[in-house]
Amino acid sequence: MMCAEFERGAYMPNSSGEQVSTYTASDFDLPTYQNLPVVTDDVVFSNPSFMSNEIEQMNSNLNGRLNLTDDPNLSSIILNDGMVLSTNNNLVTSSKDEFVNIEPMARDRCNTWPMRRPAEMNQTLPMSQDKIDEEISSSNSSLQKDDGSLDEYMPQHRVRRQSLYSQGSPESEIDDPACKKSNSRRNAWGNMSYADLITQAILSSPEKRLTLSQVYEWMVQNVPYFRDKGDSNSSAGWKALVPCPSHGLSVQDAPSSSYQSMTSISSSMCTGSLSHGLPSVASLDPWVSTSESQLFPYGYPHPQPSTSGSMLQIHDLVPPLRKKRIRRRNPDSIPQKKPNPWGEDSYSDLIAKALESAPGGRMKLNEIYQWFSDNVPYFKERSSQEHAAGWKNSIRHNLSLHSRFMRIQNEGAGKSSWWVINPDAKPGRNPRRRSATMETTTKTILDKKRRGVRKRMDMVNESSLSSLNESAQSQRDFLDRDEGLGASDYEPFRSRTQSNVSMPGQRMTPPMEGFEDYKFPPWSGQQISQPASGATINDLLDRTDQIRLDTEEFRQMRASGQLVHPVKTEQKNEPPSNQQPFYQELCVVRGPDNLQNPLLCNQFSMSASSAPKPASMQCASNASFYPYGVHNSQNRLWNSTNPVNSMALNSNGLPIDLENVNTFESSNLDYDMEAVLRHELNSANGLSFDL
DNA sequence: ACACTTGTTTTTCGTT
């Protein structure tokens, strides 16, 4: 019988047929392996390689008596209940039929939940009490017929199972009720439904009632599958499923647990301490009516003998009022929430703190990693290569995602970039560089911008541009046509190739020659009037969130047929050559006499450098003005010796980044506006014509 | 060639 403390086990005979050894459960270092079979059973779904690690660790706890590495023929461990722990194929199975064909399931891309709910779940949930009983009965019978035969559970069954999920003819098997019933489990933790588990949780409490948080904790403590999913994120999925009637947990679905019980739980605010008042495993009431092996065939805690418990009856539970959940917050109380396992700070908050603490306010990626490990215990405990991959990935993700952070190219060969806090970032939240999902957000953004642009266009045309009505109408026509275009026509998100940091085949931004020792001022808390750091032109250029069309300029431009200053300019005078540029000064290199999109700048410099340069256009960039990399000889960008290249202007004075690159000759307002629109749709933030 | 690091982007799910 499988239970928390499996009494005895035996090593599987090796290939020579000799019995290697025997052991007792006391050899295991409890409680880590108290529920080993179940734990590893879970692992089968999520990470097959973990099985070997578990066993290796277990072996370590056995003082090396289980020498897996030196005995490749040692294929399995048999527990006395028939559970088989296979070490050579990472398969964990048991004598029970339902274990036979468990197979690691392929996960869809970005599927963060470890296993897709089996298709049959939709049919089995809601599950009636009859079905629960049937399941329990079936489970029990399968247990009883355990004969300990190993061959039955070894790889040949896996092959058979594979056909179920692979290219074979799954329909025949899937449609076979017998096949389903005998060969699969409903859930990763077993055949018990959420309703069943909740029922047992409630029954386990002395008062036959639990708060939702107590149910959560019970699940974590008593169902090994959830044991490592108790943190806020890992538990999000199953916690959402637990109390929700819409997931098939309803009165008629699971009378023993009952919708009432669950809504009762749901109505209880999760404000209490998780551990407060929760019955411990040791104090759990027994499962009346069924044995623990029936309810927890995979190693659930062994309940103590019943003394006073009785099966919870549906009528024992008082149906709660279904009212809207109200979050009450005591303004005087200090928030105790800990949204993440490491504390209240988000990744971006921690990154910001790291950067703020760094000398010069800059850090390389690996330094940020190190800061996390050094300063946050949670990450320190997970600083091994194996365990750090996830949060390091998240750090990189956050650095790239948030406009709060800014990357400055480190020009040393092979050196990673400097990361600094974007001085443009406002206190508090800042917009993401990109939206969450293309599908869900793109259309909304496009629609908003189009509406706004159209409105502004109408205003322009009605107020002062009567001579350009025809062109404006063209713009409206363009916009109307645009309605039918897909997102790809505008690419409001930075494509990889348009990124300012990762251009294919060229990760180099302008070098910082001569400025390696420049002292980066701390960014935190500074206003944008602070002196610029070593931000490179490309970094600065990409801040397209300041675009604003000056009304008078814009009108003049339009009146003259040239959209000379479509970008916000603050008409700064060129600073003294020996003065550190101010950040805003660097920002305005995107103005009419500079580029906004470094990629396009690059394009221009390489493919359109022959474009005539208006004599009136003065290059604001020179080595003294942009000491942090404006003189990129490699890319020939911002080369002070070649002002033509530094002029991101088409023949009509239109900034190239606002122009479709192949329309240099055009001075048509239609093109101008189209370019503006396109640019805006490519920019991260909203369009502001300020008309 | 391969492993690893760095960086970008997308997706999913849960929370606010």
Add this chain to the structure above:
DNA sequence: AACGAAAAACAAGTGT
């Protein structure tokens, strides 16, 4: 809707 976490795909560069 925006945000955050987690996971993942992918690309490019570097080191061995």
